[in-house]
Amino acid sequence: MNKEGQRASTGRDPVDDRELVESARKGDRDAFRTLFERYHRRAYALAFGVLRHQDDALDVVQDAFIKAHKYLDKFEGNSSFYTWLYRIVMNLAIDHLRKHRRVRPVELDEAHLDDSSGDELLPKMLGGNPGRALLDKEIRARIDQALGELSENHRAVLVMRELEGMSYEEMAQAMGCSKGTIMSRLFHARKNMQKRLADLLDRVAVNDETEDAAASGSRA
Amino acid sequence: MKEHDSDLMALADGELDERAAREVEERIARDQTSRRKLEGVGEISELVRGHLELTSDAVPRKKFDALWREIDKSLDRETEPVKTRAPGFLRRVGRWFDHHRSHIITGAVSAGAVAALALVLRNPSDGAIATKHGPLDTTPVVHRPTEIESLDTPGGTGTVFNLEDEDGSTTVIWVTPEDSVEGI
Numbered sequence: 001m002n003k004e005g006q007r008a009s010t011g012r013d014p015v016d017d018r019e020l021v022e023s024a025r026k027g028d029r030d031a032f033r034t035l036f037e038r039y040h041r042r043a044y045a046l047a048f049g050v051l052r053h054q055d056d057a058l059d060v061v062q063d064a065f066i067k068a069h070k071y072l073d074k075f076e077g078n079s080s081f082y083t084w085l086y087r088i089v090m091n092l093a094i095d096h097l098r099k100h101r102r103v104r105p106v107e108l109d110e111a112h113l114d115d116s117s118g119d120e121l122l123p124k125m126l127g128g129n130p131g132r133a134l135l136d137k138e139i140r141a142r143i144d145q146a147l148g149e150l151s152e153n154h155r156a157v158l159v160m161r162e163l164e165g166m167s168y169e170e171m172a173q174a175m176g177c178s179k180g181t182i183m184s185r186l187f188h189a190r191k192n193m194q195k196r197l198a199d200l201l202d203r204v205a206v207n208d209e210t211e212d213a214a215a216s217g218s219r220a
Numbered sequence: 221m222k223e224h225d226s227d228l229m230a231l232a233d234g235e236l237d238e239r240a241a242r243e244v245e246e247r248i249a250r251d252q253t254s255r256r257k258l259e260g261v262g263e264i265s266e267l268v269r270g271h272l273e274l275t276s277d278a279v280p281r282k283k284f285d286a287l288w289r290e291i292d293k294s295l296d297r298e299t300e301p302v303k304t305r306a307p308g309f310l311r312r313v314g315r316w317f318d319h320h321r322s323h324i325i326t327g328a329v330s331a332g333a334v335a336a337l338a339l340v341l342r343n344p345s346d347g348a349i350a351t352k353h354g355p356l357d358t359t360p361v362v363h364r365p366t367e368i369e370s371l372d373t374p375g376g377t378g379t380v381f382n383l384e385d386e387d388g389s390t391t392v393i394w395v396t397p398e399d400s401v402e403g404i
Contacts, residue, residue, distance in 0.1 A: 029295065033288065040284050045276035049268075054279070058287055065291050070298065120225055120257075134270045143271045161233065162268040168235055187229055190264050197267070 017081040025072045036065055039082050042163075043089045049159030050093040052148055060096055064089040086164055090156075090174050097152050120191075139200055146196035154189035161186055228254060232261040 017038075023031035043064060047057035067088055068075075075084055133139050147155055156175065160166040168179045168186075175182065224247070230236050231244045248254045 027299070029292070032295075033292075036288055036291065040287070041276045041279075044279060044284075045272045048275060049272045058283065062287050062290055062294075066294050066298075069291075069295055133267065134274060139267075140271055140274070143267055144275075147268070147271075158268060159272065162265045163272055168233070183226060183229070186233075187226060190229070190261060193264050193268065194260060197264075 018077055021072060021075060021077070021081055024069065032065075032069055035081060039085055040065070042082065043085060046086055046089050046159060046163055047093045049147070049163055050090070050152075050156045051096060052155070056096060056100070057093075060089060060092045063092050067092070087174065090160060090164075094156060094175065097156070139197075142197055142200050143193075146193050149196065150189055150192060154185050154192065157182055157185040158189040158193070224254065225257065228258050229261055232258055232265075 017035065020031040020035050024035065040061060043061045044057055047060040047064075048054065051057050051060065064085060068085055075081070147158075150158065153175070157171055160171050160174065166174070168182045171182045171186075172179045227236070227240070227244045228248075231241055231248075236244060248258060
């Protein structure tokens, strides 16, 4: 859960990246391609999480790498290359949302729309490993649907946090709002996801327990 | 958003300072519901992250290869030197002007001198301009006098102007009331 831990687990050797950036600055296209190979899927996951449209997400990734190359000289190396890249991806994705709003621009402030179940987080529902639940196609489809039903701002905050471990401050800067607004959006995004997945997760938890009991019974 | 729940979320996200984090952890240790809520936040995190990563992994490799080709082409366009193009018409005229600048200035000065000489040689007495081929006849434009009629109006006077010019005739009726005071 710790954001630094999350980043460390997904990060590459920063020295390596710096060398590649340095070479790319000098015009080494292969070095830049290596950076692309390392990070294009993560960049895509981020863009897709926000935009939920494959072609739009691919466009954003393309623009982000072109922009990154253009401004390589301005990359000071204070953060990792990917941290710098994901900010570019995020800014482009948010810009894209603003320019091409398709649905759900209204938030009213988001907090009260779907909160018939009260203003509380829900407890953990899965008995077992969430990774196991992700193998279930139906659960994947429901997660996808639930993400799609969030408002754009809720979804953007949730994706920034869960996928990239961005801090509240970083998200506030990226979205041009206060930290309090970010907290509110994140809270309600999580709670709405829990609500929308509650019945499925309950079912999976029961199945997990049954399977575990059967396994321990057969061992005995 | 309940205050305690927002604390739980901030703890899960690593947003609390050391002291605040310790306080919340102490509360959680005494309260099983809070502990389950905290685990719930982690659960949603894992599901969302896992789902998005799997979605990204499902995009065929060839899509990203095509994406790189587009990026590569775009970077080529950015870095290629500006090609020298054939000069356009205006540029060619400009170059010709630069090349013949002294001749053009001499020609312009000569033309000015000829025009000044023609003005000096002009004979103003008969309305003709003297040229080396003899005087050039000029005919004055016919000017017809404006017809003016008077019109009496009750409580004042009116004047009708019929103005003729090359665009045709224009009639203007000017009415002056008797009690009009100039300047008001």
